[in-house]
Amino acid sequence: MKTSPELLQKRWDSIKYKDGGFLQIDTQHPLEWHIGFQSINQKTLLLVCHTEIDTVDSSKSMSVYRRKRESDNRWTLSFELLRSEQESVFSIFCSDIIEYSRTSFNEKEALALVIKRYKQWIRLLENQKNSLMDDARRKGLLGELLFLYEKLKECKDAMSILQSWVGVEGADQDFIFPDTWYEIKSIGVSTSSVKISSLEQLDSDPEGELVIMRIDKTAPEKSGAISLNDVVLQIKDFLLKETKALELFQAKLDTCGYIDLQEYSVQKYYFSGSHRYKVNESFPKISKNNVPIQVISLHYELDIPSIENWLVR
Numbered sequence: 575m576k577t578s579p580e581l582l583q584k585r586w587d588s589i590k591y592k593d594g595g596f597l598q599i600d601t602q603h604p605l606e607w608h609i610g611f612q613s614i615n616q617k618t619l620l621l622v623c624h625t626e627i628d629t630v631d632s633s634k635s636m637s638v639y640r641r642k643r644e645s646d647n648r649w650t651l652s653f654e655l656l657r658s659e660q661e662s663v664f665s666i667f668c669s670d671i672i673e674y675s676r677t678s679f680n681e682k683e684a685l686a687l688v689i690k691r692y693k694q695w696i697r698l699l700e701n702q703k704n705s706l707m708d709d710a711r712r713k714g715l716l717g718e719l720l721f722l723y724e725k726l727k728e729c730k731d732a733m734s735i736l737q738s739w740v741g742v743e744g745a746d747q748d749f750i751f752p753d754t755w756y757e758i759k760s761i762g763v764s765t766s767s768v769k770i771s772s773l774e775q776l777d778s779d780p781e782g783e784l785v786i787m788r789i790d791k792t793a794p795e796k797s798g799a800i801s802l803n804d805v806v807l808q809i810k811d812f813l814l815k816e817t818k819a820l821e822l823f824q825a826k827l828d829t830c831g832y833i834d835l836q837e838y839s840v841q842k843y844y845f846s847g848s849h850r851y852k853v854n855e856s857f858p859k860i861s862k863n864n865v866p867i868q869v870i871s872l873h874y875e876l877d878i879p880s881i882e883n884w885l886v887r
Contacts, residue, residue, distance in 0.1 A: 634699075675688045
């Protein structure tokens with residue numbers, strides 16, 4: 575039986591004593607799992623196994639403890655949430671780490687997967703309060719990944735394409751090449767305007783392009799429906815024989831706060847097409863050169879029908 579966040583939450587709620595004690599869950603797993611409270615109202619996930627556990631570092635988000643029990647010489651590893659503002663995602667973390675290691679053939683392999691997954695989660699929790707992307711962030715990342723995939727299929731040099739994807743690292747544009755750049759915007763099919771979030775976003779030499787990706791939520795059964803995880807997997811499969819490129823792609827995903835959660839497979843989207851607009855000197859943009867020096871930042875919207883003259887394709 576799959577261990578879901580909702581099921582774990584119900585089991586936690588069923589525990590009457592919130593100041594200690596644990597309840598065993600999921601007896602069909604290579605590892606023995608328990609949930610409970612290490613201290614007053616402090617939710618904790620605990621695993622028990624015969625395999626010796628190496629030291630696992632705690633983090634700002636979680637305390638991690640390992641010890642060997644004298645009663646049966648088995649090892650325990652516990653994960654205790656420290657940041658109360660992240661409690662809403664702790665059940666998701668616990669469910670995910672259990673399911674991620676479920677298909678292991680033995681206890682040792684399962685333990686290794688648990689520790690690997692924990693480290694992936696920590697990279698997210700250290701940088702953001704909520705590990706789950708909201709719909710706007712998912713659509714934004716999906717648009718960038720769809721654009722990236724097309725570029726990878728057009729060019730034999732996968733490393734150069736991946737190195738150009740710099741928006742995830744804080745650059746002003748999403749993709750920057752030696753001779754051009756691309757800013758990707760993901761909006762719904764009926765949306766008639768696009769938001770520009772800074773003075774610098776469309777202000778760069780050489781000339782570049784504004785790429786509008788039309789992406790909408792859709793029913794799973796719709797032909798052509800895709801999820802965020804679907805596209806990530808497509809790109810990984812495409813890069814399968816290029817180890818360094820695949821490693822760089824994974825590092826970029828880590829930077830933007832993505833791991834392959836089940837939630838990112840459930841919601842499906844439909845990509846109905848894209849339009850590219852040439853951002854040159856005459857393009858209607860606001861930049862530092864055409865605003866008073868006292869204005870240091872602003873956001874604005876472009877009316878899409880009115881920039882038809884700059885349409886590339």
